[in-house]
Amino acid sequence: MQPLHHIAWHLPENLDFQNLQLSLADRFAFKRETENKKVCRWYDTFDWRLFQSNHILTREGQDWILQDLAGRRVDKLRGGRKIYRFSRDFPQSSLRDTLTPILSVRALIELGSADIYTQRLNILNGDKKTVAQVELKKITPKHNDRQLATIRLQEVRGYANWLKKIKKHLLALNISEQTTPSDILLFIAESSGRTPLDYSSKYDVPLDPEMTSRDAAVRIYRFLLAAIRKNEQGVLDDIDSEFLHDLRVAVRRTRSAITLLRGVLSPEIEGRFKEEFKYIGAITGSVRDLDVYLLNRDSYGKKLPERLRSGLDIFFDDLAERRRREQRKMVRTMRGPRYQRILDEWESILSSDAETVAGEKETIPISELAGKIIHKRFRKVLRDGKKIHADTQDEELHRLRIECKKLRYSLEFFSSLYDPKRIQQFIRQLKMLQDNLGDFNDLSVQQHMLADLLSHIRPGTVKARELAAAIGGLMTGLFLRHQDVRTRFEKTFAHFSREKNLALYHALFG
Amino acid sequence: MAVIAVYNIKGGVGKTATSVNLAYLSADSGNKTLLCDMDPQGSASYYFRIKAPKKFNADKLLKGGKAVLKNIRGTDYPNLDLLPADFTYRNLDLALDDCKKSTKRISTILKPLVKEYDTIFLDCPPNITLLSENIFKAADILLIPFIPTTLSLLSFQQLLNFFKKTGIDRKKLYVFFSMVEKRKRMHLDMMARFQGRKRVLKQPVPFLADVEKMGIFRKPVLEIAPNSPAARSYRLLWREVEKIVAQKQ
Known part of the structure; x- marks a missing residue:
């Protein structure tokens, strides 16, 4: 059977709901359903795993709704009062089964929320039968004055000709810019200062072969420093284990880059920051070690016979407790003066073009230096x-x-x-x-x-x-x-x- | 997936009201539901304010496939679609007779629909004909609204005999009491005789004005008066039917 058609457009700013309804009333009979006002929240992982897999997850009260980017409903779950962070927190359901492989160990974070005002009009034929639905929506993000108004037209099976008639009428009103739920997601994310795919744990720094080694090194270091900064808040708030993991990978890459690119910056700077980043690695190490064990909790359980599992629980509960203590300690250290000073000073070195910063190899083209480094390794x-x-x-x-x-x-x-x-x-x-x-x-x-x-x-x-x-x-x-x-x-x-x-x-x- | 036919040899026993309200409840509990109006009078279609498209007729129905899919209409309620009846259905029997495998034709027509819907209701015309035999074979559950009178008992007996003769599984049959009037002695006596038997559902549907109002409002009772006794009894009846559906799967 053919899937039902639906189209949505942005409503031009000069056309308010009132005028639109008046204009529709000229041509069509319709029944207004009671208007509806609710708060909708959008969720994804920090690294946009849902968006990347073509999904949008929203919550309205206790209803969790999973759509694809084109607006087709994938799944719906009436949840409890609790807010679920990890896929394992969701009650047993097909929604959970869909989310589990996508989210993996990452937590859901709220991307933003908005007040949604909905007015539905049922277009009626001579028998007063609903033959199409028009849905008007006004989306007002929290902490933002901008508004987004959309109109959505939904086919009722067997009445495609009505859809055409209404569409024609709307086009004549200058309603022509189509929209999808991903536009709304973009709008909401933007209101809270984010853009889809603005973070990825992937290393991606394009270099130009003609670049000097110093320019290339600065570009690499800057990217890694940004990765550290982006993950900091998630580490402090302890949202999920990947923030710390990604932060540590960026630190390790920085240390490695300093060693590999030795001589591009001045020896004092290289020597000092190798130590400084080693320090950051050290203060974050024990929490990560414990994370690795705790992430294995389920797979350990499966490897043991039922009878011995209670012993394991004691062990992991103890580990979890130790992790809580280590996490508190780590947060204190990261909020302390040394950690912040390291990153601030590193940043000012990367933005400086002073000669004192430069090492002997700074002007060698990067393609030349890169070949040598790879050969050696x-x-x-x-x-x-x-x-x-x-x-x-x-x-x-x-x-x-x-x-x-x-x-x-x-x-x-x-x-x-x-x-x-x-x-x-x-x-x-x-x-x-x-x-x-x-x-x-x-x-x-x-x-x-x-x-x-x-x-x-x-x-x-x-x-x-x-x-x-x-x-x-x-x-x-x-x-x-x-x-x-x-x-x-x-x-x-x-x-x-x-x-x-x-x-x-x-x-x-x- | 279940095909539920609402059938009785007699007319005026509440078949259409049952099909419409149970189909509504099925859709409301999240099943993708299709109601096929098989009765040339088209009462179920009327309740949903749906007219058969001009090009649709008995021949199109028997052709099956796309010809049928194209004529399905969405009702005003989520998850609930309807295949409207056309007046040419009055000749379905003659047309069926011309078909090959004439007793299994309706099963063949339903095949592609079974993939699309969780529950299919068939609102059947009264009579015991070739069409009825088709429907008996196609259905997983045959739901019989039964007014508790001696005359109904007689027609039920005829139906049982027919099943025996044609070799159709009698375990498909389920009876429930319809249009029950508590003040009538005979109704109560008849119900007492049947109560507790196998495949006799517990929940009766009383004779109520709210059900009659469906013709005026052209809506299921559950929409007109969701808290009325009529709505309540349909809800309880649907719960019983749901259990039977679950057992069959």
């Missing part, structure tokens, strides 16, 4: 990787992981200087190796944590015994996977360093 990864065999200490693998990360960052920093298709291909190859090393590291960190926890248990109580058993169960599982990932390293590395990939590398970087 790649050779190091190949050399270190080849040395690893079955009996190598775990530490060597961890070191290789760090080297791979440096290579990865340098590829990302400079990717805009190279053939996009090939560089993406090469990054994919590197990513496979990084995934293996990442899993390996992840599993050993987790084992360390559990071992640490085990040594702190005071034996004697039933609870302690259950907890110990739960930890034992988890450790066994982690150990087996750790072994498995370790044995797969050789194959993964051989795959990365195979002839074909080296040829790809040389085609890219010479």
Whole structure:
């Protein structure tokens, strides 16, 4: 069956509801339904996951409505009085099932709210049967004087000819600029100072091969500093774990860029800010570590037999409590003088064109410097990787992981200087190796944590015994996977360093 | 998905009022609902102020597919559509007789609609004809409004015999008491005889002026007087039918 048509337009400013209704009354009989006034709120994650997947989520009172960007209803849920932040907070429903993979670990935040005044007119035929619906809407965002008025025409099945007649009438009134719910979303977001896709955790800084290394470096640093700033409030308000994660990634990238681009800025500045950003990494580290464990809570639960799960709950509740304490501590430190001073001073250095800031390599074209940096990182990864065999200490693998990360960052920093298709291909190859090393590291960190926890248990109580058993169960599982990932390293590395990939590398970087 | 036919051999037992109000309630509880007006008198269509399109007739209905989809009309209520009846439906029997597989034609016509709707109601004309046999086969549930009188009992007996003869599953049959007048001794006696039997629904629909008003207002009772006893009894009846639908699935 054909879906029903609907069209919506912006109402020109010189045409108010009254005049519009008078004009419609000249041609059509209609019945006014009781007007309706309500508050509507718009939601998305900080990084616009719903918008990116073509969705708009709104709430009117207890009703949650999911639409696509063209205005087709996807789902609706009558919720409780609570405001849901994560998809897991929603009651069991098809809406929750739709949201879960889209939101993942991110929380919903309110993008803005508006008073919506709705007046519906049912257009009637000679039998007083409704043959089309006209919906007039006035949208007034909170904290904003601007208003948006729309008119929406909805077909009733079997009466398409009426739709045509009304449409013609409206066009004659100069109503011609079509609108969709995404326009309204834009309008609402703008009223609260945001624009769709104004934040993404993706690194994206295009460079020009002719640029001096200093200009390129400043551009990279500025982007990363902006990422830190954008995530700050979310970290302080503890909205979801991704704010801190993204902030730390930007800090790590900055540190890495300082090392890779050594000599572009003055040695004093580079030396000092390497330390300063290390400090920011350090003060945010323990909360992130605890986040990683807590994000694993569900998957740990599934790995244990039912009987041992209560022990696990004690453990995770304890972790959650520790995280609360660490979070408070971190917020205090971030509000303190040193953290703010670091970022302010870094910012003023990036906007200064003083000679004192410059290093010896500042005028080298970035394309030249980039090639050298990537070569150096790649050779190091190949050399270190080849040395690893079955009996190598775990530490060597961890070191290789760090080297791979440096290579990865340098590829990302400079990717805009190279053939996009090939560089993406090469990054994919590197990513496979990084995934293996990442899993390996992840599993050993987790084992360390559990071992640490085990040594702190005071034996004697039933609870302690259950907890110990739960930890034992988890450790066994982690150990087996750790072994498995370790044995797969050789194959993964051989795959990365195979002839074909080296040829790809040389085609890219010479 | 369920096809619910509202049927009785006798006329004037409240079939159309039942179809209209139950279809309204089905739509109101969130099911995409279609009411097919099969009665050439077109009373259900009249209640919804819908006229059959000029080009629509019995032949178009029997053709099925797009010819039918094109003639479905949206009612004034969310989730509720209607396939209007045309006066040419009075000859449906003759036309059906000319079709191949003449007893399964309506099932074939409903097939594409079953994909679009959660619930389909068939408001059937009285009589026991080839069309009725078609409808018995197509329906998952056959809802029989039953005025508690001896004459009704007789016609019900005829229906049972017909089912036996044609081999249609008698478990589809559900009876409820319609147009019940509490002051009539015979009504109460008849109800007492049937009450508690299998496939006899508990909720009766009384004979009430509010139901008659549907013809004046051209709206379901649930819209005219949502808090009236008539509206209440339809609501309770729908709850019972809903349960049967759930069991069948």
